[in-house]
Amino acid sequence: MRWDEIGELRCSVARSLSVVGDRWTLLILRDVFLGVRRFEDLQRNLGLTRHLLAERLRKLEEHGVLLRVRYRERPARYDYRLTRKGVDLYPILLSLVRWGDRWMADDLGPPMQVVHQTCGRVIAPALQCPECGGNLTAPDLRVELA
Amino acid sequence: MRWDEIGELRCSVARSLSVVGDRWTLLILRDVFLGVRRFEDLQRNLGLTRHLLAERLRKLEEHGVLLRVRYRERPARYDYRLTRKGVDLYPILLSLVRWGDRWMADDLGPPMQVVHQTCGRVIAPALQCPECGGNLTAPDLRVELA
DNA sequence: TTAGATAGTTCTAATTAGGAACTTAATAGT
DNA sequence: ACTATTAAGTTCCTAATTAGAACTATCTAA
Numbered sequence: 152m153r154w155d156e157i158g159e160l161r162c163s164v165a166r167s168l169s170v171v172g173d174r175w176t177l178l179i180l181r182d183v184f185l186g187v188r189r190f191e192d193l194q195r196n197l198g199l200t201r202h203l204l205a206e207r208l209r210k211l212e213e214h215g216v217l218l219r220v221r222y223r224e225r226p227a228r229y230d231y232r233l234t235r236k237g238v239d240l241y242p243i244l245l246s247l248v249r250w251g252d253r254w255m256a257d258d259l260g261p262p263m264q265v266v267h268q269t270c271g272r273v274i275a276p277a278l279q280c281p282e283c284g285g286n287l288t289a290p291d292l293r294v295e296l297a
Numbered sequence: 298m299r300w301d302e303i304g305e306l307r308c309s310v311a312r313s314l315s316v317v318g319d320r321w322t323l324l325i326l327r328d329v330f331l332g333v334r335r336f337e338d339l340q341r342n343l344g345l346t347r348h349l350l351a352e353r354l355r356k357l358e359e360h361g362v363l364l365r366v367r368y369r370e371r372p373a374r375y376d377y378r379l380t381r382k383g384v385d386l387y388p389i390l391l392s393l394v395r396w397g398d399r400w401m402a403d404d405l406g407p408p409m410q411v412v413h414q415t416c417g418r419v420i421a422p423a424l425q426c427p428e429c430g431g432n433l434t435a436p437d438l439r440v441e442l443a
Numbered sequence: 444t445t446a447g448a449t450a451g452t453t454c455t456a457a458t459t460a461g462g463a464a465c466t467t468a469a470t471a472g473t
Numbered sequence: 474a475c476t477a478t479t480a481a482g483t484t485c486c487t488a489a490t491t492a493g494a495a496c497t498a499t500c501t502a503a
Contacts, residue, residue, distance in 0.1 A: 251311075267431070279427075283416035289384045295408055374450070
């Protein structure tokens, strides 16, 4: 099976990964979430080839994750904005941050911290059960066919 | 910049992706979470090449995400178990499931459902603030240098 | 003695990624 | 008028990775 066929599987992990699961894509989205919107800035920041960046941005646009917006006429200049579908990827990035903070940090500690603006506190975002409020860890959960 | 250098960046997203951010790795881990532990079964289930599977498993073992366990002597046979570090990847998979359910589902609806065994209910795992209990969405959060 | 199970390795061809230079269009400076 | 700069890509060539298939090794059961 080739990688580009995994989106056809009846599996939400596979389908999500078919959009964001290749090299660079989530790093590009990290930058977009941090406010970087332009091709040049993304390329400079991430250091990936312009070729690849163009290809990934096109794919994200096709999937409706980013919107290519003309921010200046003459010469035509475009930048990239998150759609609703794109903004909704945030929990994926946050869970990557959390895992990296916990398991990949060096002795300088976590590079960034997350502030919950509603309550003003520095937090470590965690999954919770929306029904009972309990913390969610792997052994608490069972996955079954819907 | 080459992909294999991103783990050296001072960024928890980049560091996490240097471990699980390539094609197939998170799909392999999905299967391991669902109880598939053996090389043959993973290969059959996922349909990736044996070559790549071996390489990915080796890398996950090196990173301490999986443990290669001899489950039979003579002939020596091994399977793969999640370490604590590996189990802790669960929120990443769950957030991928959530996004796929919401944005990539077909008319058959989400393929699987998650049951919180502690309270017995079918849930959609969501990030919540451990301090105030509020739901976490991108606009509520600010990320800053630690 | 032949087939099957298990966990890989090896080989070649096809695809993808990396690096650098080029394009187009407008503006600002000299 | 000429040159440099900004911006968003494209094009071309080479290097690395992936896909697909076959092969290896070891033991068990028929």
